[in-house]
Amino acid sequence: MVDNIAIKVIDVRKSFKLPHQKNDSVKGIFLNLFRRKKSYEKQEVLRGISFEAKKGEFLGIVGRNGGGKSTILKILAQIYQPDSGTVEIDGNLTPFIELGVGFNPELTGRENVFLNGALLGFTKKRMMKMYDDIVKFAELEQFMDQKLKNYSSGMQVRLAFSVAIQAKTDILLIDEVLAVGDANFQKKCFDVFESFKEEGRTVIFISHSMQQVIRFCDRAILINKGQIVADGDPEVVAIEYDMLNDETQKNNTSRLKPKTTREARIIEDILSEFSEDDKLLEVAAGDGRIVKIVNSLGIKMMGTDSINGKKTSPVRLVAEQNTIEDVTGLIITDNRPSLTDEVLQNLIEDIGNGNFPKLEKIYIHMPFHHYQSFVKNLDPTALPHIGDRRDPLDLLRKLSRYGFEAITVSSYGDLAFQYRTFVLRKFDEDYKEAIWNS
Amino acid sequence: MRPTIAYQSVEMYNQWISMKFFSRIISQKNIAIFTQLVAADFKIKYQGSALGYFWSLLKPLMMFSVLYLVFGVIFRIGDSIPNYPIYLLLGIVLWSFFAETTQNGLQAVVSREDLIKKIRIPRWIVVLSTSASALINLVLNLVVVFVFAIFTGVDFGWTSLLLIIFILEIYILALGLSLLLSALYVRFRDITYIWDVVIQAGFYATPILYPITLITDPIILKIMILSPIASSIQGARDAFVTSETLTISEIFNSPYAFLIPLGISLTFFVVGLLYFRKQSKYFAENL
Numbered sequence: 001m002v003d004n005i006a007i008k009v010i011d012v013r014k015s016f017k018l019p020h021q022k023n024d025s026v027k028g029i030f031l032n033l034f035r036r037k038k039s040y041e042k043q044e045v046l047r048g049i050s051f052e053a054k055k056g057e058f059l060g061i062v063g064r065n066g067g068g069k070s071t072i073l074k075i076l077a078q079i080y081q082p083d084s085g086t087v088e089i090d091g092n093l094t095p096f097i098e099l100g101v102g103f104n105p106e107l108t109g110r111e112n113v114f115l116n117g118a119l120l121g122f123t124k125k126r127m128m129k130m131y132d133d134i135v136k137f138a139e140l141e142q143f144m145d146q147k148l149k150n151y152s153s154g155m156q157v158r159l160a161f162s163v164a165i166q167a168k169t170d171i172l173l174i175d176e177v178l179a180v181g182d183a184n185f186q187k188k189c190f191d192v193f194e195s196f197k198e199e200g201r202t203v204i205f206i207s208h209s210m211q212q213v214i215r216f217c218d219r220a221i222l223i224n225k226g227q228i229v230a231d232g233d234p235e236v237v238a239i240e241y242d243m244l245n246d247e248t249q250k251n252n253t254s255r256l257k258p259k260t261t262r263e264a265r266i267i268e269d270i271l272s273e274f275s276e277d278d279k280l281l282e283v284a285a286g287d288g289r290i291v292k293i294v295n296s297l298g299i300k301m302m303g304t305d306s307i308n309g310k311k312t313s314p315v316r317l318v319a320e321q322n323t324i325e326d327v328t329g330l331i332i333t334d335n336r337p338s339l340t341d342e343v344l345q346n347l348i349e350d351i352g353n354g355n356f357p358k359l360e361k362i363y364i365h366m367p368f369h370h371y372q373s374f375v376k377n378l379d380p381t382a383l384p385h386i387g388d389r390r391d392p393l394d395l396l397r398k399l400s401r402y403g404f405e406a407i408t409v410s411s412y413g414d415l416a417f418q419y420r421t422f423v424l425r426k427f428d429e430d431y432k433e434a435i436w437n438s
Numbered sequence: 439m440r441p442t443i444a445y446q447s448v449e450m451y452n453q454w455i456s457m458k459f460f461s462r463i464i465s466q467k468n469i470a471i472f473t474q475l476v477a478a479d480f481k482i483k484y485q486g487s488a489l490g491y492f493w494s495l496l497k498p499l500m501m502f503s504v505l506y507l508v509f510g511v512i513f514r515i516g517d518s519i520p521n522y523p524i525y526l527l528l529g530i531v532l533w534s535f536f537a538e539t540t541q542n543g544l545q546a547v548v549s550r551e552d553l554i555k556k557i558r559i560p561r562w563i564v565v566l567s568t569s570a571s572a573l574i575n576l577v578l579n580l581v582v583v584f585v586f587a588i589f590t591g592v593d594f595g596w597t598s599l600l601l602i603i604f605i606l607e608i609y610i611l612a613l614g615l616s617l618l619l620s621a622l623y624v625r626f627r628d629i630t631y632i633w634d635v636v637i638q639a640g641f642y643a644t645p646i647l648y649p650i651t652l653i654t655d656p657i658i659l660k661i662m663i664l665s666p667i668a669s670s671i672q673g674a675r676d677a678f679v680t681s682e683t684l685t686i687s688e689i690f691n692s693p694y695a696f697l698i699p700l701g702i703s704l705t706f707f708v709v710g711l712l713y714f715r716k717q718s719k720y721f722a723e724n725l
Binding site for chain 1: 466467469470471473474475477478481482485552553554555556557558559719720722723
């Protein structure tokens with residue numbers, strides 16, 4: 001195998017026999033023997049999956065439920081046997097399909113730690129060495145001799161996670177184990193993930209939360225109906241994933257209701273920030289759901305601009321249409337930070353060129369955690385450009401050259417994924433004067 | 439260069455397993471898993487019961503008391519045998535060991551579904567760990583047998599140690615059956631009821647309560663003693679309790695007759711192991 005490849009999967013196929021009626025009884029077997037009839041259905045879960053993970057890569061595998069992502073993880077963990085195809089793994093591998101495997105409520109915390117540790121492949125000697133660290137990390141010092149059944153579910157998860165992260169293997173498989181725990185503990189988990197990344201370990205992370213994948217992964221793979229449909233930059237894969245979800249949403253009658261709390265929040269914001277006189281345009285948003293919902297609530301939205309999986313210049317695309325002169329408000333809502341950067345960058349140029357003569361208000365709703373880590377970790381002189389991600393505050397400052405000033409800034413979200421909302425308003429000289437005088 | 443684990447379709451996987459199979463069995467990791475599972479089982483088993491571990495001893499003793507009262511005192515079946523109480527107790531203890539090992543072993547894989555589906559531990563460890571708790575019980579029970587034997591004035595000699603060989607023979611059979619049954623049980627859930635009946639029938643088909651000398655038909659006698667359990671129990675009694683016990687070599691008139699039941703035990707063990715190995719790859723998806 002090439003030296004820098006940790007996992008290589010070539011054309012793996014897997015199908016399950018789904019019995020119409022499960023043959024759990026000997027009677028059923030005999031009956032079927034005489035009938036000579038197949039009483040099961042073959043369900044192809046993986047139809048030729050091929051991918052590679054480089055050493056030190058943080059690879060996300062996303063997909064809708066039933067798409068085959070858990071099956072591929074179990075094949076990598078050698079719990080399932082592939083029907084055909086090759087899996088090559090270079091290095092030691094620890095799978096975390098579930099936290100706290102083997103935990104028994106009747107045993108004490110200490111006993112469970114040793115049991116779980118052994119199942120994860122630690123020898124007794126190593127467990128003795130690690131025990132204090134585990135307890136300390138879980139913050140459960142005074143509870144270790146109590147039975148697990150007296151723990152809260154949060155405490156159980158904390159204990160399980162603390163054991164799990166002790167695995168010093170080269171490759172880790174993680175399956176949505178972060179879905180639980182309070183905000184404080186979640187932050188701890190994310191810190192551990194960051195440290196995995198820094199230590200250069202290979203991590204395969206399975207999730208249906210695109211936000212977590214964007215946050216941590218260097219690369220993402222989208223699996224749908226047993227095949228890889230997208231592979232590459234997590235933000236680009238996120239767009240494909242959105243589109244995939246929308247396709248199935250189309251048949252839903254609940255189309256005109258906000259799908260997520262984020263969407264509901266945006267709509268609420270729009271209704272409070274803009275009036276019926278405004279002519280709004282939504283850019284860099286995706287599927288136009290927000291437009292439809294807002295329209296149905298009485299505010300005039302002129303349309304939306306959707307991007308087909310590529311980082312294009314949406315504002316320019318819109319500018320080519322002839323509706324531009326009337327636009328009084330812009331709404332930028334996207335959960336891909338680099339795309340929001342791109343849009344803002346182009347918007348600054350467009351405004352500079354006089355493309356939006358009547359534009360008065362800009363509403364921006366964007367993920368902000370990337371920038372937070374910029375501010376925290378980096379030398380300020382490096383701020384404006386990190387890779388292709390720009391400091392949004394810098395961009396907003398540029399907008400102020402054309403008279404746009406931030407009038408409200410608010411944020412919401414969790415530690416993993418924080419959104420920030422900016423509302424900018426154009427203040428011309430007359431208006432400023434009027435305010436001063438009043 | 440780190441070792442590369444690669445497996446290619448089913449054939450490659452089999453090769454990979456077989457090449458490393460034996461060197462991997464007794465690794466530090468496997469020992470840790472095994473001891474932790476056994477310890478957990480042992481701790482959980484008597485949680486919340488006041489007498490705790492003593493139940494392991496009391497159960498066969500109570501059964502012995504009832505059976506001795508009925509067959510020894512009322513029916514006077516054992517009058518012809520010296521030390522009949524200890525003769526009966528040893529038979530019950532050995533049979534209970536066999537029954538417990540196979541009945542628990544049968545459930546081993548299914549009851550550890552959570553582990554099988556979630557992590558990559560060697561599957562045979564779950565079967566072996568359930569048999570270990572039966573072994574612990576056996577040792578505790580043998581202590582009782584030993585104490586009893588001292589009080590009833592049994593003569594000990596070097597041949598008493600042969601008991602260990604006969605226990606080993608029963609264990610090999612029980613382990614082989616556990617492997618076979620636990621793998622079958624994943625797919626056919628009726629097995630547990632069938633096996634309960636087999637155990638029940640086996641208890642009466644084996645000379646435990648009654649002395650084998652009660653069987654007068656020589657053909658039935660020969661068939662009966664070919665069972666590894668029957669021949670082991672008779673052998674153990676011969677070695678430990680009284681040399682007046684009728685053993686397989688006396689029935690067949692050959693010192694090598696013991697090889698037949700031993701062969702049966704080993705055959706079950708090999709068949710069980712092979713079937714278990716073949717099926718174990720699909721446990722996670724069949725459960």
